[in-house]
Every structure is written in structure tokens, then in C-alpha cells.
Amino acid sequence: MRLLLVEDSARLRELIGETIRSAGWRLDAVATLAEAEDAFAGTRYDLVLLDLGLPDGDGLDLLRALRRNRNGTPVLVLTARGAVDERIAGLDAGADDYLAKPFNNGELLARARALLRRAPVSADPVLEAGALSFDPATQEARCGKDVIALAPRERAALEILLRNAGRVTPKRGLEEKLSEFDEELSPNAIEVVLSRLRRRLAPFETRTAIETVRGVGYLLRETGAETPR
Template sequence: MRILLVEDSVRLRELLLEAVRDAGYRIDAFGTAGEARAALQEIDYDLLLLDLGLPDEDGLTVLKALRREKRSIPVLVLTARGAVDERIAGLDAGADDYLAKPFNNGELIARIRALMRRAPVAVMPVLDYAGLSLDVATRRLTSDGAEIALAPSEKSLLELLMRHGGTVVAKRKLEHAFSEFGDERSSNAVELAVSRLRRKLETGAPRAAIETVRGVGYMLREARR
């Protein structure tokens, strides 16, 4: 799962980046509406955390444009505009939830999980393949009911492989999913991450295996008996 944060306060942006990453999610962050619009054109995000008081454009304008374009991405508004009529305006503009500043980071993460549970069916909040089950919202991975501990980056790779279970995922697509905006990872970094993930699955998930399709990419499949 990949989150987009739009917040013009550098200090708050850094704090939120840390909190969301610690919760196991990938996140890109920008300080202006223009940067956010460009990122939304390039990447299919699963959730938008949107501040309304942006320097170049009101956040409500960004939100209304998304809804006019029929973009179904869940939007959690983060703003100092806490008055009831302002909250109503944000919800009427298409926000899915509203969190007034200052807020507790624990509540923010809980609201992210809640929005993911209510996300469209296409998002597939729980992925199941080859005995593996990954809750996209909580990032909890189990194999036949037993929990498996993975690093956040490994879970991101596995999520993409599970979404395409039984089919090949191009290495370039994995590189893109493994990285954050403006910090693209090398092929070697992805190969090392896949190798670590493969070893952990061999130990904790005997029914699942990652197959290398030379020159193309990787595929998650049912392990051969």
C-alpha cells in the first residue's frame, strides 16, 4: 500500500513521514498542490492525506478536482480548520474522513487502517494466495494462520507479488513499488530484497515460492511438492 501526504509544514511533514513509515506503510510527501497533482498523475496511490492550507492552492480545490475526475482514492483531510462548518465543507467536497490539528499520531494510523477497510473492493484489503494472507490495512502477514515477521519493504514487495499471484511481475515494476517518489531503488537492491523475502518464505510459508523468470522479473506461485 502506498500513501500520498500533502502538508506544507516541513516539521509536521517529517513527523508524519516517520509515524506512517513506522506503521509499515510506504509514503511519499510533498508541500504543494502542484507537486501532489504531478505525483497523482504518475502513481496510483491507495490513500491521500491532504492538508487544506497549501501555499499554492487550497486543498479543497485539489479534493474537488479529484472527485470531478471520478478518482475513488480515499482522502483523509488533515487541517487546522476545526470549525464544524469547515469540517462539513471538507466532507461535502469529497473527503472520506477529517482530522483536526493537533492530533495524536496513533489516532492518525487508526484512521488510516479504518479507511483501508472501507476502501473499494478493487483494493482487496486482504490478499490470499498459496497459504499466505496479507491484511493490506494492518500489514499483518500470516501463513496458514501463523504470523510471519517481515520488514516493511519486504511486505511491499510481497503485496505486489500476491496481487499478481501466478503471473510474472516485471522487475522494473517491483523497483518502482519498492521505492518512494524521487528515491528509485536499483535492480540490485530489489534482487537482494527478493532474496531475503524468498528465504523467509521458505522457512515460514512452505506452500509459497518466489520464482525468478530470467530477464523478465519474479512470480509468486504455489510451491512444487
Template sequence: MRLLLVEDATRLRELLTEAVHAAGWRVDSVGSLVDAEEAIATTEYDLLLIDLGLPDGDGLDLIRTMRRAKNQTPILILTARGAIDERIAGLDAGADDYLVKPFNHREFLARCRALLRRSPSVADPVLEAGRLVFDVASGSVMCGDEALALAPRERAVLEILMRDIGSVVNKRKLEYALSEFGEELSSNALETAVSRLRKKLDPARTAVSLETIRGVGYFLRERKQ
């Protein structure tokens, strides 16, 4: 899951970024319409979180432009504009949901999960391999009745490998999944995430194993139980 947060208030942007990371999703954070337009043009997102009062314009204009361009990515408006007419204007412009500041972070994450379940980019909201069940919207990974405690990067790698179960996924695709806007990925970040994930995917317990094709990439193999 990759989200775009468009919010010009630095501290709120930091807090929301932390909350999104804790939920197991990746997020690119920008503070202006210009930067938002550039991010949307170059990256495919599963959910957009858009403030309306931005320093270089109104977030409603961005939403209308996206919808005219047939971009159907779910949009959650985050704004201090709470009047009923303003809410109606936001939804009529093309937003899928509307949250007025200040808001509870638990409610914020719940609304994100609800929208992610409806995202057109999420072809399979629940992935299964071996004894693993991965709920993409909530980020939970279960092995039978046991929840696996995975770090965000470990979850990102596992999601891609489960979507291409049995097929080799090249390193570049996985490295892109771990990257975030404005953050440079260290040279061994992918290898570290894979190593930690492999240790948690005990084949005897999960009935899957994470295999390496040296110099090419990785794949997830289902094992006979």
C-alpha cells in the first residue's frame, strides 16, 4: 500500500506520516499542490490524503482535475473546513470521504482502511499462500490463528511476493516498493528486509519459504504440508 499525503502543516504531516507507517503502509508526503501534481504524475497510489488550504492553491482544484482525467484513486480530504456546505463541496468535487481537523488518529486510520479496501489498484484485498493470510487494507498477516509481527518494509516485500507467488520478482521492483518520496534507500535495505522476513517465515509453520535467485531477485515458494 502506498499513500500520498498532501499537507502543508509540517508537524501534522510528520504525525500523520508516523501513523501511516505504524499501520504498515508506505507514504509520500508533500506540502504543496505543485509537488502533489508531480507525485501523482510519476507514482501510482492506492489512496490520496489531501488538505484543502494549501500555500499555492485549493486542494479542491487538484481533486477536480484528477477526476476529470479519470483518475479514480480514492481520496480522503483532511481539512479544518467543517461547515456542511464545505463538506458537500468536497464530496461533490470527487472526494470519497471527508475528515475535519482536529480528528482522532484511530478514526483516521479506520477511514483509510475502508477506502483502501475499495481502491481500484488493490485487485486482491486478501492474499493467501501456504498458511499465510494477508489482509492488504489492514496490513495484518496471519498464520492460522497467530499474527505475524512484521515491520513495514517486511510487509511491503511480502505483499509483492504473495501477489506473484511462485514467480521470481526482480530486485528493482522490490526496491521501488521500499522507497518513499524524498527518501534515499540504502544499498542493503532490500537484503536486510528480506533477511528479517525470511527468519519470520518459518517454513514448518507457514508452509512457505522465501527463495533467492542470485543476481536476479526473490520468490515465495509454497511447501507441501
């Protein structure tokens, strides 16, 4: 899951970013309408967290433009505008939910999870291969009934590999999807993440294997049998 935060306060971007990333979701954070438009031009998002009072205009303008272009990405409005008529204006403009500042981080995550569950992109919520499954909305990985504890980037890598199960996922594709704005991955970051992911999965009989296709990328395939420990 990749989210976009549009918020002009650097401090709030930092705090909300910590909360979102702690849930295992990837986040791009921008401060203006222009930056948000650039972000949408090159990236598909699963959810937008949108402030309304931005330096170069009203966040509702971005929201209306998305809906005019038939972009159905869920939008959760985060704003200090708490009056009823202002909330109505936001919902009528196409917002899916509305959260007034200041808000509780737990409620922010709960509302985000609810929107992600209802979003068309998560209509096929549970990804599966062998005995391994992953729910993008809850970010929970399982082997049968057992929950597998994963770090955020390990969860993100597993989701990408499962979406491409049986096909090679190019290394460059993993790098692009695991990176965030203003953050560069180290040269061996993907190898480190995949190595850790393999170790996390090793104690479980997932009936899958993550193979390195040298010079190309990685392949998650079903083994049809218990994976070696």
C-alpha cells in the first residue's frame, strides 16, 4: 500500500509520516498542490491524506480535479476546518472521510484501514501463494493460521512479490516501490530486505520460495512441498 500525504506543516508531515510508516505502509509526503499533482502524474496511490489549507491553494481544488478525471482514489481530509458546513463541502467535493485536527493517531490509522478495505484496489484483499497469505489492508502476513511478524519494508517486499507470484519481479521495480520521496536506497538495500524476509519466512512451512534471478530480479514461486528450514 502506498499513501500520499498533502500537508504544508513540516512538523505534521513528520509526525503523520511516523504513524503511517509504523503501520507498514509506504508514504510520499508533499507540501503543495503543485507537488501533489506531480506525485499523481507518476504514481498510483491507494489512499490520499489531504490537508485543505495549502500555500498555493485549497486542497478541495485537488480533490475536485481528481474526481473530474474519474480518479477514485480514496481521500481522507485532514483539516482544522471543523465547522459542519465545511465538512459537508469537503464530502460533497468527493472526500471519502473527514478527520478534524487535532486527531488521535489511532483513529487516523483506523479510518485509513477502513478506507483501504473499501477501496477498489483492495477488492482482491488477500494475496496468496502456497500456504502464505498477505492482506494489504491490514498488512498482516500469515502461514496458515500463524501470523508472521515482519518489518515494514519486509511487508512491502512480500506484497510486491506476491502480486507477481510466479513471475520475475525486476530489481528496479522493487527499488522504485520500496523507495519514498527524498529517500535513496543504499546499493544493497534490496538484497538486505530480501535476505531478512527469507529468514522471517524460514521457520514456517509456506510452500513457497524466493529465488534470485541473477541480473534480473526476484521470483516468488510455489514449491508444492514444504520449504526447507
